[in-house]
Amino acid sequence: MAETLTTEYALSTELGLTLVVLFGAAWVLFGYWLGRKNKTHEDFALAGRNVGFAFAAATAMATWVTSNTTLVAPQLTYQFGIWGMVGYSFAALGLILFAPLAKRIKTLLPNGYTSGDFIRLRFGRMSWHVFIVISVVYAFGWLVSLGMAGGILLEALSGLDYHLGMTAILIICVGYTLFGGLRAVIATDFIQALIIIIGVSIIAWLLIDNVGLDTIHAELGSDHPKLLDVLFPAAIMFLFNNIFFGLGEIFHSNVWWSRALAFKKTVAFKAFLVGGLLWLPIPIVTGFIALAAPQLGIFPPSPDMVGPTVAAGVLGQVGAVVVFIVVFSALASSLDSLLAATSDLVTRDIYHQHLRKDASDKHLMRFNRYTILGLGILTWLLCMPRIATLGALLNFAGAFVASTIFPILLGLYNRRLPGRYAAAAMAIGTAVGLASYFIIGFYVAALSSCAVSGFICAIGVWRSREQFDWQQLDEAPEQPVTQTDKEQVQ
Amino acid sequence: MMMSLSVFSGLIWLALVLTMATPVLLLALLVKDFISNQVW
Numbered sequence: 001m002a003e004t005l006t007t008e009y010a011l012s013t014e015l016g017l018t019l020v021v022l023f024g025a026a027w028v029l030f031g032y033w034l035g036r037k038n039k040t041h042e043d044f045a046l047a048g049r050n051v052g053f054a055f056a057a058a059t060a061m062a063t064w065v066t067s068n069t070t071l072v073a074p075q076l077t078y079q080f081g082i083w084g085m086v087g088y089s090f091a092a093l094g095l096i097l098f099a100p101l102a103k104r105i106k107t108l109l110p111n112g113y114t115s116g117d118f119i120r121l122r123f124g125r126m127s128w129h130v131f132i133v134i135s136v137v138y139a140f141g142w143l144v145s146l147g148m149a150g151g152i153l154l155e156a157l158s159g160l161d162y163h164l165g166m167t168a169i170l171i172i173c174v175g176y177t178l179f180g181g182l183r184a185v186i187a188t189d190f191i192q193a194l195i196i197i198i199g200v201s202i203i204a205w206l207l208i209d210n211v212g213l214d215t216i217h218a219e220l221g222s223d224h225p226k227l228l229d230v231l232f233p234a235a236i237m238f239l240f241n242n243i244f245f246g247l248g249e250i251f252h253s254n255v256w257w258s259r260a261l262a263f264k265k266t267v268a269f270k271a272f273l274v275g276g277l278l279w280l281p282i283p284i285v286t287g288f289i290a291l292a293a294p295q296l297g298i299f300p301p302s303p304d305m306v307g308p309t310v311a312a313g314v315l316g317q318v319g320a321v322v323v324f325i326v327v328f329s330a331l332a333s334s335l336d337s338l339l340a341a342t343s344d345l346v347t348r349d350i351y352h353q354h355l356r357k358d359a360s361d362k363h364l365m366r367f368n369r370y371t372i373l374g375l376g377i378l379t380w381l382l383c384m385p386r387i388a389t390l391g392a393l394l395n396f397a398g399a400f401v402a403s404t405i406f407p408i409l410l411g412l413y414n415r416r417l418p419g420r421y422a423a424a425a426m427a428i429g430t431a432v433g434l435a436s437y438f439i440i441g442f443y444v445a446a447l448s449s450c451a452v453s454g455f456i457c458a459i460g461v462w463r464s465r466e467q468f469d470w471q472q473l474d475e476a477p478e479q480p481v482t483q484t485d486k487e488q489v490q
Numbered sequence: 491m492m493m494s495l496s497v498f499s500g501l502i503w504l505a506l507v508l509t510m511a512t513p514v515l516l517l518a519l520l521v522k523d524f525i526s527n528q529v530w
Binding site for chain 2: 047048050051052053054055057058061082086089183190193194197198200201204205208213214217218221225228229230231264278280281282284285288
């Protein structure tokens with residue numbers, strides 16, 4: 001059975017391609033249709049700052065359901081057993097704890113655009129530079145991980161060449177984000193959330209029906225008892241590491257800040273809270289699928305393909321189609337968000353604030369679109385060589401993002417943390433996290449980075465006499481454009 | 491210490507039932523937003 005599953009593909013290449021083309025065309029047309037409402041840069045980047053509760057909760061949940069939830073959660077369950085899936089589900093804490101921060105962000109920065117705006121206004125230029133490096137490393141780590149996952153998925157399920165599959169998913173996501181901006185990203189997220197949840201539920205239900213929980217438990221207990229061990233030390237360490245990684249990812253990333261700024265003020269808190277609670281059980285369901293692998297004699301070609309391989313192996317062609325659609329939707333729901341949020345960061349923080357302060361609204365909207373295209377091309381180039389497994393790539397970024405947790409948290413709630421300490425906390429925390437990653441292992445990178453950064457922030461608060469004025473965060477909106485673009489006049 | 495069958499089954503079923511309830515909740519919220527004109 002293992003031989004069959006690792007050498008044959010669950011879908012024909014033609015069917016795989018047909019699904020990609022159909023979904024791709026649907027998403028791009030939908031994005032184009034939604035994009036017609038975008039009249040200003042604020043419409044394009046922040047969906048008019050008026051997103052309602054249903055879309056807000058769905059986009060929070062769907063964006064956090066990434067290729068990592070559908071591919072890496074099963075991979076980690078395959079490696080760490082019970083703690084792999086439970087530990088992964090604890091990443092929901094990131095969304096849940098971001099809920100009060102989102103409300104605070106909406107209050108303190110009613111006219112803000114990005115997380116970079118906050119760092120610049122709260123901590124100054126030095127911190128902003130460190131933060132932008134962290135954000136860019138993280139954004140590209142995630143973008144590349146998503147692009148690679150697209151290629152790996154298509155190849156594993158249909159035999160389609162990795163490079164072709166990866167190129168296809170990038171073109172589709174760049175296409176509809178380019179046309180529709182954040183409005184398209186959020187609306188497609190809602191539909192993708194429904195597809196992901198229904199698909200994952202169907203796979204898990206059929207797996208239980210076909211194989212049985214008692215059979216899986218008995219097989220693991222006799223042949224792989226470590227996977228059921230509730231005191232698996234490396235796995236418990238992974239659990240804590242994952243909590244801090246999740247917090248760092250969400251607290252710093254413009255993907256989440258742009259959502260907080262785009263949601264209606266009254267829904268920002270409850271949307272992240274509900275989104276997190278809805279997300280919590282999903283990694284357990286996707287991770288559980290991997291626990292059936294030993295029972296079925298399935299040994300996937302690479303660990304990150306264990307989930308799709310089991311589902312396709314047990315449920316045949318229908319299962320493979322469901323897996324394909326689910327992972328494709330999960331990838332798209334995160335890839336589009338990341339493209340939109342990173343392009344906002346480049347447009348607002350780098351281009352508008354540092355290069356063209358006098359750029360008109362129309363000009364910024366156009367530049368934002370070019371940036372989405374540029375990010376897509378750069379991601380494509382970085383995805384060309386398959387450089388690492390998805391899990392390794394993901395955890396490498398943990399060293400960077402976990403260092404931002406305390407500077408962001410204290411920056412939003414404490415008046416005393418000075419900018420120089422915030423910059424040092426992020427830089428030194430990242431360096432220690434990276435050293436831990438290489439010397440000890442991936443499962444301590446985020447933990448050590450966060451601990452060191454927190455210690456430096458604590459010293460900063462203790463020694464500081466500063467009292468930051470929150471009013472400084474409320475930058476007045478740019479003057480409305482009263483005449484045609486300056487560049488057109490020139 | 492190995493997780494017992496009852497805890498293992500309970501964990502998986504609980505996660506699955508909660509996951510299956512999510513689409514119903516999201517659609518209900520969308521309908522509510524639509525009726526009160528609060529979608530965007």
